[in-house]
Amino acid sequence: MNRNEGIVNSINGPVVKGLNMGSFKVNEMVTVGTQKLIGEVVSLDGDIATVQVYEETEGLKAGEKIYSTGSPLSVTLGPGMIGNIFDGIQRPLNKIQNMSQDFIPEGIGLLTLDEEKKWDVTITVKPGDKLKPGEVYATVQETQRILHKLLVPINVSGTVKEVKPNGQYTINDTVVVLTKDNTELLNLTLSTKWPVRKARPINRRIPIYKPLITGQRVIDSFYPIAKGGTVGLPGGFGTGKTVTQHQLAKWCDADIIVYIGCGERGNEMTDVLEEFPKLIDPRTNRPLMERTILIANTSNMPVAAREASIYTGITMAEYFRDMGYDVAIMADSTSRWAEALREISGRLEQMPAEEGYPAYLPSRLAEFYERAGCVKTLNDDEATITIIGAVSPPGGDFSEPVTENTKRFVSAFLGLDKKLAYARHYPAINYLTSYSGYVDMLSEWYEENVAPDMLELRHKMIVLLQEEEKLNEIVQLVGEDVLPNDQALVLETARIIKKGFLQQNAMHAEDTYVVLKKQYLMLKVIDTFYEEALACVKIGIPISVIRGESVIQDILKIKYEIPNDKLELLDELMNKIVDVYSSLRLKYE
Incomplete structure (x- = not known):
């Protein structure tokens, strides 16, 4: 046999x-x-x-x-990945649809990238050049924004013996021939294969120092994400995980987005697959798909492919990182991936641990999140992978194993709160239980690029929100009227922070994305109000009079009425606040 x-x-x-x-x-x-x-x-x-x-x-x-x-189990890496939609083991769904309209048929084999499409290739080396792993030997302008750099595969090196002329080639055509010790010939094509469970090598890791700008105020100003960082995004059903990830995918300043729909409901993934191709990239006014890879593995697809899907996604991300790009991965959701792991481990008759998950769940999660980072590539370029993993705890219980273990391995935790979601406060990121471990790492960047007092202002606003939370317990017992004026002012300022700053409307043209400078000035306006109103309280002016000024409505309308390119209006508003409350103090003195 x-x-x-x-x-x-x-x-x-x-x-x-x-x-x-x-x-x-x-x-x-x-x-x-x-x-x-x-x-x-x-x-x-x-x-x-x-x-x-x-x-x-x-x-x-x-x-x-x-x-x-x-x-x-390997993926094919080469031109044709950007803008494509794959299943969990990198089979292109568009190609499969032409073969079978409604379902993925069994036994179609490991289809990968289009082997017949020809790409315009520019060779960047000449005979006699010595090449080592990670060096660029040719380029393909895959989309208007993404220059696909073809890299010498790992464990391959030698001297260029022959180069093909610039022109059109398929992914399996040889474009450069290397010789090793003048004997062995090595053919370089437009594609390479890489095992999905093995991290691609790098030169070295470097410290994280710059943020991933998302345009979402609660993230950029309160709980920043770093380029090369890891983020957990847990939330119960209906709290807005998918919409938050869509906002991040559309607006964050990463070069390439890899969106992994891992075990989500079919109708939800259908929305993603139908919406993403229609979205316009705000930076180029071109389709967003020109810098996006989608991996769709719905809950009715084979469970084993769901377990492989996040490795497929991270391997593709590492490939583009090696070209020097900043890549952001959206995994939606790691809970469904963990459920696949649990189901397979049950069938393998492995000993279950907490809530039936396998004992190796923490190490598998750690392996995934550890593939993020800010690195120097083999070609000595600086590049990053940022992982944003949504978690769907059953019943919104953050003490269940997947959420608890995710919390151990990520440095930013943006907890979505169902109470906020049901109160129509979006994004429903809980501003008291969320945290970011990147604030200190990014402090220098914020001081140099936004304002020296940006993080002090952030801290002051969070303290006001924490005080409001304590005061609310008293208010629920005895009512707001018995509070002293200074504490009533804390409640009023916290209301303005929540309504005028933290709430953000993804459907509003001006509010969907906010530049960092405007975020800082909005906080400055709220701080000016607080300090001016506090000066009024100290001389005995009733809180009802302070609340009665129409300037408060102007503060709440900033997010809708002042565009990102007219920030001088915020300076005018600060002057107006000072004038209004100065006049008020003169009346009472």
């Missing part, structure tokens, strides 16, 4: 036991049965192997063959 062919012995959903598989390797990709279903060897015990199948196993029978491919 052929040692590279196993025999299907038992089938349990996506888990298949095979005999005669002693020559196979763990993590090797295999094809199973007459339909050649794609699978991966997850464990070996002598001649018996356990295979995780990435497609539906309906119709598979005991006795069918399992064939070796000799390589681990």
Whole structure:
């Protein structure tokens, strides 16, 4: 019997036991049965192997063959990834739709990038050049914004012996030939393969120092995300995780977005797939898809492919990072990925840990988030990967294992609150329980690029919100009227911060994205109001009189009425606040 062919012995959903598989390797990709279903060897015990199948196993029978491919589960990296929509194991859904209108058929094989499309290639090396891993040997202008740099694969180096002329080539055409020690010839094409579970190498990690600008005030001003950072975005059903991620994908200043729809409901992913191609990139006025890769793995797709989808996404992100780009990954949601892990581990008969999840859940989450970072690439470019992972805790319970473990491995935690969501306060990021570990790292950047007192102002506003939370407990017991004027002013200022600053309307042309300078000046306006009103309170002016001034309405309308390019109006408003409350003090003195 052929040692590279196993025999299907038992089938349990996506888990298949095979005999005669002693020559196979763990993590090797295999094809199973007459339909050649794609699978991966997850464990070996002598001649018996356990295979995780990435497609539906309906119709598979005991006795069918399992064939070796000799390589681990890998993705093809090359031109054609940007703007494409893939399933969890990098099969293009547009191509599959042409083959089967409604469902992904079994046994279609590991389709990858379009092998027939020709790309305009510019060769950047000449005969005699010495190349080492990570160096650029050719470029393709994949979209108007993204120059696709073709990099010498890892473990490949040599002297350029032959180069093809600039022109049109497919991803499998050889464009550069290297020679090693004048004997071995190495062909460089437009594509390369990489195993998804293995991180791509870098030169070195460098300290995080710049923020990922999102235009969302509660994030940029209160809980900043760093380029190269990790973010947990937990929230119960209906709290706005997906909309928040869409806003981040559209407005953040990353060069490339990788959006992984991991186990979400089909109708929700349909919205993403229909909406994203229509979105316009505000920086170029071109389609947003020209810098986006979508990975769609809905809850009714095979569970094993869902488990692989986040590795597929992060490997693609690392490939573009190696070109020197800033990449942002949106994983929506890691809870569904963890559920897939739980289901597979149950079928593999592994010992369950907390709430049925496998004991290795924390290490798998850590492996994923550790692939983020701010790095120097092999070509000595500076580049980043930022991971924003949504978490969907059942019933909004943040003490469940996926949320708790995510909290251990991320440095920014933007907790979405169902009370805020039900009160129509969006984004529903809880401004008291959320945190960012990047504030100190980014302090120098904020001081130099926004204002020296930006973070002091942020701290002052958070303290006011915390005081308001304590005062609310008293108000609920005895009512607001018994509070002294200075405490009533804290309540009023906190109301203005929440309504005029933290609430943001994604559907409003002026409010959907706010530049950092305007965010700072909005906080400055609120601070000016607080200080001027406090001076009034100190000389005995009733809070009702302070509240009665129409200038408060002007503060609440800033976000809608003052555009990002007319910030001088905010200076005028600050002067108006000073004049109004100075006049008020003169009346009472």
